Amino acid sequence: MPGPITLGPYGPLDHDGLVALILPIQREEFGIPITLADQPDLDAIPAFYQTGAGEFWVARHEGQVVGSIALKDLGAGLGALRKMFVAAPYRGRDWGVARALLVTLIDHARAHGMTRLYLGTTDRFLAAHRFYEREGFQRVEPEQLPPVFPRLAVDTRFYTLALGA
Incomplete structure (x- = not known):
């Protein structure tokens, strides 16, 4: 029986697993020509996301990073949802990883006085559009x-x- 999915804040030991999750989804699955160098926030998560009311969470299964979501504090009660990715085998209602990540972010945002979230995505992430x-x-x-x-x-x-509220 596989172990449970756990969610928690990003820590430095998650870096390599996070990159191994995100880049293949962007590049191979969706054909977006993006590199790690194009995403300097991934090498500076504490400074970029974990400030103010912001946070970055990872979903883990048996020690492996299988999902991520970030909240960037924009000030004035506004937040940006960023870096939401879930490994293909963990997508869908059976695992519930995406929903658990989103609920965690929304609860955190509300608890820290945010009143509105924004997010940007590409036209290619059709399942993500339906989910949001x-x-x-x-x-x-x-x-x-x-x-x-x-x-x-x-x-x-x-x-x-x-x-x-």
Whole structure:
């Protein structure tokens, strides 16, 4: 019987496992020509994400990083959801990794006084679009993003979620 999925904040020992999770999904699964050098936040997670009300979580199964999600504190009660990735074998309702990561992020954001989340994704992540929409995110146009939103060149589709009390 396989062990449970555990969620917890990112630590330095998670770096290599996180890179091994994210880069193949971006490059091989979705054909996005992106490198680790194109994502300096991955080499500076504590400084980039784990400040203010921000945090970075990883899902682990039997010691292996199988999922990730990050909350970037944008100030003024706003947050950006970033780096949500789940390894293919752990996707779907059977494991519930994506939902557990998202609930953890939303609960944390609310507990730290955030009132609205934003996220950017690519047109290629169709399952992610459906997931975010099922979870209550509303699509927004790029012009509706706050000026402080850290927009990535690969992002072409954007969502927001109001965090009620």
